[in-house]
Amino acid sequence: MNKFAMMIAALLTAVGSSAMAQDTIVLPGEVRTYVLEQNTPSIQYEGEIVVGQPVPDVVEVHPIPDQPEYGYAVVNEKRVIVNPKTHTVVQVLE
Template sequence: MKILVVSAVSLVLSFGGVAVAQTTTVVVPGEVKTYVMKQETPSVTFEGEVAVGTALPDTVEIHTIPDQPDYGYVVVNKKRVLVNPKTRAVIEVIE
């Protein structure tokens, strides 16, 4: 009986770890995407894959979005990318 209880506790704890590891989806306001799509910003080259969660280096200039302090953007490898300006992490790749 003790083995069964220990196994059940281990199973529950392992599932708990999976839940913590999941990423949070950020819902970006439509006006932010519209603003970014209208901007004529030159593309910068970034070696590696640009994916959600990727932190961009300090050498990449993040552009601000008026009245939207939680979002910034940059065009990387010819793709428009929304970025958290505080952490420099990619929130969404638009195109």
């Protein structure tokens, strides 16, 4: 590979890495723990749940005590952290 191609590859890698870092949200540990411990029934939904997009209106968002900036839902057997004001998906827990 010539030097120009290597420089372009390095630049694209750096740009992609910084873009991914901006999309990563670090949740307080107690939010993740609380959501994983809840025995909440799963809602079945035909579509895909995507970070950055709102959950469908049929999905009930549950509050997280002492964490008003986060809520959660369980959709298609996956636990989803959402912004309770906008219902936007913040993170899907695996």
